[in-house]
């Protein structure tokens with residue numbers, strides 16, 4: 001067991017009950033699985049087959065879009081049978097909220113990773129598409145040889161980019177509910193869940 005330095009003698013009494021089901025750490029009690037682990041794994045397998053079947057004329061550079069893309073990228077990369085290099089881009093607009101705000105850039109793509117390379121962006125979810133479209137635009141400006149986007153899930157609703165921008169590959173479609181698991185967080189937690197959940 002991990003050594004817990006916050007022992008009883010040092011614990012600060014915040015006056016907070018640690019059990020309410022509204023706390024993010026307890027939220028599974030109020031959630032339901034909307035895509036099973038098996039269905040997620042099957043979808044990732046299928047995406048890998050589609051990417052493996054592409055005819056890239058040179059190694060593919062894969063960008064994991066942090067943080068949400070981490071779980072998906074980890075699961076997908078092990079199934080790719082073509083030579084890839086990997087790095088990350090970090091942009092976020094939800095934070096701990098369930099409604100998107102303005103996009104914040106933390107790590108932008110570097111020119112030498114993109115210019116003249118076949119590039120694949122990997123993210124967990126295409127919701128309103130603002131994040132992926134902005135990242136794809138930033139990458140296009142650096143003149144890749146080709147640029148494609150793959151997401152684990154595409155959320156079904158009509159609030160998509162007016163430009164018509166959409167990912168090249170999407171593993172699953174999900175209903176218009178706030179979801180978590182498989183890289184997606186609920187108030188910063190539960191990205192580690194191997195299935196996709198939504199609140200009941």
Ligand SMILES: O=P(O)(O)OC[C@H]1O[C@H](OP(=O)(O)OP(=O)(O)O)[C@H](O)[C@@H]1O
Nearest residue numbers: 066067068092093094127128129130131
């Ligand atoms: O299609 P959109 O409506 O733009 O939303 C999709 C984005 O939202 C999430 O990121 P978030 O900003 O929550 O940051 P995170 O990756 O750290 O969870 C997710 O990982 C996508 O990148």
Ligand SMILES: Nc1nc2[nH]cnc2c(=O)[nH]1
Nearest residue numbers: 127177178179180184185
């Ligand atoms: N965790 C999570 N992040 C998102 N970012 C955009 N949509 C969602 C969503 O439904 N869940």
